[in-house]
Amino acid sequence: xxxxxxxxxxxxxxxxxxxxxxxxxxxxxxxxxxxxxxxxxxxxxxxxxxxxxxxxxxxxxxxxxxxxxxxxxxxxxxxxxxxxxxxxxxxxxxxxxxxxxxxxxxxxxxxxxxxxxxxxxxxxxxxxxxxxxxxxxxxxxxxxxxxxxxxxxxxxxxxxxxxxxxxxxxxxxxxxxxxxxxxxxxxxxxxxxxxxxxxxxxxxxxxxxxxxxxxxxxxxxxxxxxxxxxxxxxxxxxxxxxxxxxxxxxxxxxxxxxxxxxxxxxxxxxxxxxxxxxxxxxxxxxxxxxxxxxxxxxxxxxxxxxxxxxxxxxxxxxxxxxxxxxxxxxxxxxxxxxxxxxxxxxxxxxxxxxxxxxxxxxxxxxxxxxxxxxxxxxxxxxxxxxxxxxxxxxxxxxxxxxxxxxxxxxxxxxxxxxxxxxxxxxxxxxxxxxxxxxxxxxxxxxxxxxxxxxxxxxxxxxxxxxxxxxxxxxxxxxxxxxxxxxxxxxxxxxxxxxxxxxxxxxxxxxxxxxxxxxxxxxxxxxxxxxxxxxxxxxxxxxxxxxxxxxxxxxxxxxxxxxxxxxxxxxxxxxxxxxxxxxxxxxxxxxxxxxxxxxxxxxxxxxxxxxxxxxxxxxxxxxxxxxxxxxxxxxxxxxxxxxxxxxxxxxxxxxxxxxxxx
Numbered sequence: 313x314x315x316x317x318x319x320x321x322x323x324x325x326x327x328x329x330x331x332x333x334x335x336x337x338x339x340x341x342x343x344x345x346x347x348x349x350x351x352x353x354x355x356x357x358x359x360x361x362x363x364x365x366x367x368x369x370x371x372x373x374x375x376x377x378x379x380x381x382x383x384x385x386x387x388x389x390x391x392x393x394x395x396x397x398x399x400x401x402x403x404x405x406x407x408x409x410x411x412x413x414x415x416x417x418x419x420x421x422x423x424x425x426x427x428x429x430x431x432x433x434x435x436x437x438x439x440x441x442x443x444x445x446x447x448x449x450x451x452x453x454x455x456x457x458x459x460x461x462x463x464x465x466x467x468x469x470x471x472x473x474x475x476x477x478x479x480x481x482x483x484x485x486x487x488x489x490x491x492x493x494x495x496x497x498x499x500x501x502x503x504x505x506x507x508x509x510x511x512x513x514x515x516x517x518x519x520x521x522x523x524x525x526x527x528x529x530x531x532x533x534x535x536x537x538x539x540x541x542x543x544x545x546x547x548x549x550x551x552x553x554x555x556x557x558x559x560x561x562x563x564x565x566x567x568x569x570x571x572x573x574x575x576x577x578x579x580x581x582x583x584x585x586x587x588x589x590x591x592x593x594x595x596x597x598x599x600x601x602x603x604x605x606x607x608x609x610x611x612x613x614x615x616x617x618x619x620x621x622x623x624x625x626x627x628x629x630x631x632x633x634x635x636x637x638x639x640x641x642x643x644x645x646x647x648x649x650x651x652x653x654x655x656x657x658x659x660x661x662x663x664x665x666x667x668x669x670x671x672x673x674x675x676x677x678x679x680x681x682x683x684x685x686x687x688x689x690x691x692x693x694x695x696x697x698x699x700x701x702x703x704x705x706x707x708x709x710x711x712x713x714x715x716x717x718x719x720x721x722x723x724x725x726x727x728x729x730x731x732x733x734x735x736x737x738x739x740x741x742x743x744x745x746x747x748x749x750x751x752x753x754x755x756x757x758x759x760x761x762x763x764x765x766x767x768x769x770x771x772x773x774x775x776x777x778x779x780x781x782x783x784x785x786x787x788x789x790x791x792x793x794x795x796x797x798x799x800x801x802x803x804x805x806x807x808x809x810x811x812x813x814x815x816x817x818x819x820x821x822x823x824x825x826x827x828x829x830x831x832x833x834x835x836x837x838x839x840x841x842x843x844x845x846x847x848x849x850x851x852x853x854x855x856x857x858x859x860x861x862x863x864x865x866x867x868x869x870x871x872x873x874x875x876x877x878x879x880x881x882x883x884x885x886x887x888x889x890x891x892x893x894x895x896x897x898x899x900x901x902x903x904x905x906x907x908x909x910x911x912x913x914x915x916x917x918x919x920x921x922x923x924x925x926x927x928x929x930x931x932x933x934x935x936x937x938x939x940x941x942x943x944x945x946x947x948x949x950x951x952x953x954x955x956x957x958x959x960x961x962x963x964x965x966x967x968x969x970x971x972x973x
Contacts, residue, residue, distance in 0.1 A: 353550025365544025406556030414721030442636030648676025
């Protein structure tokens with residue numbers, strides 16, 4: 313093993329064994345682990361969502377009770393509506409798939425691009441907020457290190473997620489439950505210690521409502537509440553992660569997903585509502601360099617012994633910071649999955665659907681990490697209102713674009729299926745109410761925060777949508793150009809029907825000249841390459857061998873049955889070449905392999921064939937486009953050139969035949 317391979321195995325891990333029939337079971341998450349890995353994004357939003365809402369009320373803090381009730385209601389409705397999405401899309405119902413199938417592909421692309429931006433911002437805001445929580449425990453002179461610390465955490469999480477989903481989750485389980493324990497204790501303590509003050513709080517709320525009504529009227533009062541409620545929209549982010557990440561859950565996935573959604577909704581409702589009430593009970597105010605939660609915990613423990621107070625505050629804030637870093641995991645889970653789904657449908661470059669030997673969508677993980685680094689860096693330079701506050705605005709708008717489109721798709725689905733769905737009224741009511749809430753928040757955010765950064769997320773998302781349509785059009789044009797090659801398949805099928813010209817296959821002579829073809833299905837490219845070799849080297853080759861690598865990607869890596877289907881499909885396709893050339897009197901055989909790395913698996917097959925047939929010559933076809941550029945080259949597969957270099961290193965020749973389209 314070379315130095316690079318050794319370092320890769322140490323940092324990322326060894327390649328997974330695809331022959332292991334229990335591989336999906338080993339990689340999947342039970343509900344408890346899914347709550348940690350996918351639910352942490354939602355729960356971690358309690359570190360910044362309630363704070364944003366509470367601070368937006370300014371001198372009207374008693375109104376936070378209404379914001380708390382509205383927040384809890386919104387969480388419950390969104391969780392219930394996404395539970396219905398899980399039932400309808402048991403293989404994974406992220407916003408992209410829901411909008412694509414229930415509305416139309418264009419809406420799907422808008423939702424998918426918003427989701428990609430959402431997950432990039434999930435990483436950025438979670439890390440930035442986690443850094444805020446961590447540095448709340450340190451003196452002010454350490455604040456200058458916060459940005460560098462955030463960059464280091466993003467790089468660490470990127471490397472961690474290249475190892476795999478389960479490995480990146482298990483590491484955080486103890487920290488997750490420290491957070492749950494400390495926050496639960498703090499909320500219960502705060503309420504029980506001020507239980508006698510609750511009637512006074514109620515009277516204060518009534519007095520504030522009357523005073524505000526006299527000063528600004530009912531419209532002004534509702535505007536204050538709506539602004540605080542909207543700015544706390546970061547609280548609801550991450551709820552969609554479970555429906556989007558069903559593919560990593562343990563079977564039965566629907567039940568596991570719904571159980572995870574319940575854990576997430578219950579814990580988030582309790583923490584968010586409890587924190588807003590605790591802020592009010594302790595009259596928490598903003599302190600420079602500290603989060604509201606840090607201030608709350610210091611006030612809450614002020615009467616404790618010094619060592620106990622400092623220990624509790626440190627534990628709570630350290631677990632808050634760590635939970636926010638766990639929440640960034642959701643971006644690394646969901647973002648690459650959305651990219652992969654869009655790549656399978658040719659809205660994104662197909663390389664985003666490929667898997668690494670750890671069965672991770674490696675290109676997507678790396679892209680999410682790089683994009684998060686760019687966002688954190690750009691926001692730190694240009695944002696004037698604070699890194700986290702600016703990111704919350706950008707983050708929430710994209711989240712609620714996806715929320716709204718998903719709810720609209722579900723409402724349309726239940727209405728169209730009302731004749732066959734007996735409970736359609738209840739289900740459409742849940743999604744309809746969810747649509748009203750999410751679209752209302754989206755409009756409010758866009759209006760209130762458009763000039764404070766909202767325009768930026770809409771602009772960037774618009775650019776991403778435009779890029780997706782450009783990629784789709786490119787692949788569509790390429791498909792049209794390839795149409796003439798598919799005519800060879802029809803000709804070959806017609807040729808096979810001429811049974812009068814069939815000859816008996818020749819016996820195998822391993823010492824005879826052998827033409828070995830790398831193919832990817834019985835298609836125009838493979839047949840064109842075969843015909844070109846026969847035409848260029850008439851009566852030279854006696855043996856014809858066909859090799860095909862069945863590539864496991866995000867489109868087919870969904871279960872053991874899908875892997876077996878890929879194996880059967882690959883064998884069926886390559887056998888058609890054997891039948892086709894065998895009828896012309898030549899000896900022919902086929903070999904297949906399954907894997908994530910085409911070059912590696914193909915090179916292994918070539919070694920086997922070269923040992924059996926010493927006179928083997930390897931051939932492959934490569935499409936050549938007249939208008940090729942750096943961008944279009946990145947959109948297509950050029951693995952034959954890498955395979956050619958690999959074979960050259962082994963002293964074997966490979967001829968690549970250019971096929972212009």
